[in-house]
Amino acid sequence: MSKDCPSSFALDAYRLGLDRTPAAHVAGCARCTAWLAAQEQVEAKVAHLWVPAPSPPRRRNFWRFTRLGLHLATVTTAVLLLVARRRVPTETAKGPAALVQVARSRAGAVSWLSPADDLTAEDAIRIFVNRPDAADRYVLVGSVDGSGALARFYPVDGQGCSVPLPPAGQPLDGSIVIDEAPGPERLVILVSHDPLCWPSVGDAVRRFAVGAPLPADLLSQDVHATKLVVPKRAGAAP
Amino acid sequence: MTRDELIDAYRGFGAVVFRRCRQILGNEQDGRDASQEIFERCLRRCDELRPGPELLAWLYRVGTNLCLDRLRTQRAGLHTPLHEDVPGLEWRHDEARMLDRDSLRRLFAAVEKRTREVAVYLYVDGMTQEEVAKVSGMTDRSVRNHVARLRAAAVRLGLLGETA
Numbered sequence: 001m002s003k004d005c006p007s008s009f010a011l012d013a014y015r016l017g018l019d020r021t022p023a024a025h026v027a028g029c030a031r032c033t034a035w036l037a038a039q040e041q042v043e044a045k046v047a048h049l050w051v052p053a054p055s056p057p058r059r060r061n062f063w064r065f066t067r068l069g070l071h072l073a074t075v076t077t078a079v080l081l082l083v084a085r086r087r088v089p090t091e092t093a094k095g096p097a098a099l100v101q102v103a104r105s106r107a108g109a110v111s112w113l114s115p116a117d118d119l120t121a122e123d124a125i126r127i128f129v130n131r132p133d134a135a136d137r138y139v140l141v142g143s144v145d146g147s148g149a150l151a152r153f154y155p156v157d158g159q160g161c162s163v164p165l166p167p168a169g170q171p172l173d174g175s176i177v178i179d180e181a182p183g184p185e186r187l188v189i190l191v192s193h194d195p196l197c198w199p200s201v202g203d204a205v206r207r208f209a210v211g212a213p214l215p216a217d218l219l220s221q222d223v224h225a226t227k228l229v230v231p232k233r234a235g236a237a238p
Numbered sequence: 239m240t241r242d243e244l245i246d247a248y249r250g251f252g253a254v255v256f257r258r259c260r261q262i263l264g265n266e267q268d269g270r271d272a273s274q275e276i277f278e279r280c281l282r283r284c285d286e287l288r289p290g291p292e293l294l295a296w297l298y299r300v301g302t303n304l305c306l307d308r309l310r311t312q313r314a315g316l317h318t319p320l321h322e323d324v325p326g327l328e329w330r331h332d333e334a335r336m337l338d339r340d341s342l343r344r345l346f347a348a349v350e351k352r353t354r355e356v357a358v359y360l361y362v363d364g365m366t367q368e369e370v371a372k373v374s375g376m377t378d379r380s381v382r383n384h385v386a387r388l389r390a391a392a393v394r395l396g397l398l399g400e401t402a
Contacts, residue, residue, distance in 0.1 A: 007365040008258075009298060009373060016250045018291045043253035046273065 005032050015039055099130035100189050100226050103171065118231040121180040126171040127154075129189060132224050138162035139172065140190045140201065144209035146182035146232070152198055153187075161197040162190070183232020186210070191224040239287045244280060247289055252277065254294065255301050261362055262305040272308065276301050295373045302358050306351060341397045348391040352376075356384040 006014070006022040013019035014026065015036055026032045102113040105124040111117075119125070129139050140162040141154040153176050154163045166172060178185070186209040190196055196218075204215050214225050239247075255276050260269030279300060280287065287293050346354050359370040370381045 005364070007369055008363045009294070009359075009365050009369055012254045013291060013294055016254075016294065018294060039253055039257070042257050043249060046249075046252045046256045 005029060008035075011036060012039075099132065100187075100228060101128040101130075102126070102187075102228065102230075103128070105175065113230065118233050119178050119183070119185055120233040121178055123178045124175040125178065126175045127187075127189070128169070128171050129165060129191060130168060131165055132191060133193075133222070135193045135222075136191045136224065137165055138192050138195045139165050140192070140196050140198070140205075141172065142188050142198075142202075142205045142209075144186045144188070144206055146184060148206070148210070149181060150202060150206045150209075151179075151181070152202075155198070158198050158202075161195040162192060165191065178232075180234075181232075182234075183230075185230045185232050187228040187230065189226040189228075190218075191226075193222055196221075196223070239284045239289050239293070241281065241284055243289055244277075244284045244287075247293065248277065251293065251297055255297050258298070258301050258362070259305055262302070262358060263308060268308070272301070272304055276304060298359075298363070298373045299375070302355050306354055306358070309346075310351075341395070344395055345388070345392055345397055348395060349388055352380075353384045353387050353391075356381060357388050360385065360388075 004025075006025060010019065010022050011026070011032060014022045022032070026036065103126045104111055104113045104117065104119065105126075106120075106122075113119075113125070127141060138161075139154060143151050143153060145151065152158055152160070154172050155161065163172065188205045188209050190201065190205070201218065204218055208214055208225060209227060214223065218225075252273065256269055256273040259272035259276070260266055263269055263272060276297065280297070287296060346357065349357070355374060356370055356376075359365045359373060360367075363369075365373065367378065367381045367385065370376070371378050374381070376384070
């Protein structure tokens with residue numbers, strides 16, 4: 001076919017009766033006529049190539065979508081309840097879960113961290129810890145990133161000891177700005193009756209973050225340990 | 239478009255899809271598999287599709303992208319039917335006839351996907367740039383830019399002269 005012939009798109013449209021524009025050209029062009037005739041052969045060849053599955057009966061569709069609706073309603077309710085409780089899932093090593101809530105500030109927008117949320121560099125978080133036991137007075141918080149490195153959040157000082165628990169409903173003092181370390185961030189919150197110090201508990205926190213149990217000496221001190229694993233997105237927030 | 243309308247349209251449109259998939263992928267079995275996948279997609283979206291020229295353009299576009307993705311997965315170049323003497327299974331652009339199959343593989347490897355898509359419309363289907371814009375949904379200027387990139391790559395690879 002020459003460059004003057006219509007495209008196969010134009011010839012297909014012509015053959016399917018969608019556009020008659022190439023008619024005059026086709027009438028005088030042996031190559032285009034032959035090309036069109038060849039398509040008839042292709043058409044016969046593919047006539048039974050695709051056999052769509054029969055439509056399911058309407059009633060089955062109805063029940064399928066009804067079931068889907070019920071599933072969606074259940075999932076939506078569960079999500080709403082989780083959001084309403086404003087908690088992220090926790091894992092505890094001992095005793096009742098220390099009820100930890102995390103508020104995230106991203107590009108000026110503050111929201112409670114939900115199970116579907118993530119963190120990214122430059123997010124700022126504030127941590128709220130509800131006192132699980134009246135005798136609990138101190139908290140120590142760190143996070144182990146995807147490379148296994150421990151960042152000390154409360155206190156920041158590597159030689160420091162637990163900070164006092166603030167009154168109910170108050171966050172720990174100061175926000176934490178998330179860095180670009182690889183995710184996820186595994187936050188470990190240790191709530192205790194007496195102060196714990198990083199030099200003695202740092203290794204236990206690092207191991208607990210990646211799945212090991214707390215050592216017996218910490219458990220014997222009535223330490224409530226909570227772990228939050230938060231996915232982390234590479235790069236800064238949009 | 240209803241499911242029944244789509245099934246009715248299949249005979250005519252099916253030939254178009256199969257011919258193009260076979261042409262791009264280089265063999266009948268792959269062309270058959272790709273055609274089936276395209277019509278299954280079509281069936282899933284038939285509520286959104288309109289019979290007529292829009293459907294034809296949609297099938298061209300989806301078929302081209304699916305075949306290019308498969309070629310990429312297989313790390314294969316475009317299977318050109320330059321050797322084919324069956325009418326309708328030949329390259330329809332004189333410029334493409336100047337290139338052998340290996341050269342076209344190198345050319346396709348050297349350009350991005352959208353440019354490859356444009357190349358298929360130009361070289362496999364012999365479309366004008368206006369038709370490419372219509373089928374691909376790109377603007378005229380985008381099509382011109384992709385054509386310029388394609389030709390620049392061909393010149394860079396020594397496949398075409400500077401004046402091509």
